[in-house]
Amino acid sequence: METEKLLDEKLSRRNLLISGGKAAAGAAILSVAGLKAAKTADAYEFASAYKYAKLDTKEVGQITYENYFNRWCTSSVVAGLVESLKKKAGGAWKDFPIDAYRWGHGGLAGWGALCGTMPGAGVVIGLVTKDTDTAEAMVNDLAFYYAYTELPDFTPAKVLGADIKHMTVAGTPVCHISVGKWMRAEGVAFLAKERAERCARLSADVAMEAARMLNVWSEGSYKPKHKPLYNVLANGITSQNNCRDCHGEYTPSPSKTYDTLNK
């Protein structure tokens, strides 16, 4: 219920900000009812045995890396986690359709939206944790890791693509911006072997970070590093903190936009 509490705490202040001081009008217009209603089922149950067992993160990384050259980002992260879980936990993982998530690659079938590594990890996180708040917090922490860590950091046992020189900070979970920044730093085109190598190593990094979090969670000691939905409240819209990557100097203010439109 962490998410809901945060929303409750923040919303009164936010109402004031977004409605430009007109608290009464703001309260009428902005409703957390939909968000609250969304919390009917924090925990969810299903029969299939997707049990978790502590994983060797380095092995998860290596499997993910090797799979990338056959399966691209989403299903490679799934493979790194699931192939390890097949061995360590067995059960339903043995029949897991690893390739059923291939369409997530390249920010959704190459559309460059969300980097496919995070939804790949999310599929496994959602099946393992069986709790919407925990899965939300973990995926949110993973997005922070992806956006604000110099990547790729993984070193493969044997280079399968090409040697690469650069690490970059994406500042976003968006594929197009993330890979574009790295391509600019490295000086290579998208279809270059070097770019494939970068995404393979990056996939390994994300799978390893997910395994690290799940390992801690399996010991009962996972605590979210970041507050879920913070950006939604801070910016008044689903968003990131890289506004100027797209908006340049003219980043709209949600309160200004709202007030202007409603005068």
Add this chain to the structure above:
Amino acid sequence: METEKLLDEKLSRRNLLISGGKAAAGAAILSVAGLKAAKTADAYEFASAYKYAKLDTKEVGQITYENYFNRWCTSSVVAGLVESLKKKAGGAWKDFPIDAYRWGHGGLAGWGALCGTMPGAGVVIGLVTKDTDTAEAMVNDLAFYYAYTELPDFTPAKVLGADIKHMTVAGTPVCHISVGKWMRAEGVAFLAKERAERCARLSADVAMEAARMLNVWSEGSYKPKHKPLYNVLANGITSQNNCRDCHGEYTPSPSKTYDTLNK
């Protein structure tokens, strides 16, 4: 193998473009090897019985719409399809963890990246089609539908959020841009009931479009409307066709960027 053929057809021309006429250098630097290697397993098998039965698209839409107010975008689209499949096809759908994908909402836990409706549909499409090329083509067609259709188009049996006036064309599968354009047209803030209503109807639209495609596919007559990976080849990077939404007048050319960096 449609994707691979397309890449083969386009790549020789693209090599020339990206390498600025230096075909030999281009061929050395740009390699389709990674992409070709990625096609080892077009069809994939697993034991769980995720069978498909033709669905009533209007019912799928209505279930999705109603679920939105409890489950947000991703798991609502999953719910619309899966609740219908539970009744019509049964089998493994009866134990399907609908809430395990909630983290996809708001463009990944509120980060505003990929609208969560499409990965929600993708989860079901991937399990049903059991073929990477078909799933890729279907998700790609769904992204085109999402990006270039005036939405939301769905009319609920009973309005659960609020009456809304506007339909907008997102031009992108990105949540932040899509919802931002609609908020601007409607003149409401993100936490307004109207915005929740819009996303609930939009979720219904995407679930219905997925059901329409799967219905046609189940009759053996699904043909992709759009070429997969076209944007990757056209723009030289995972991307969309809304460059100016973020880049303004200064949209970089992949060939120019590449040539400049390698001089």
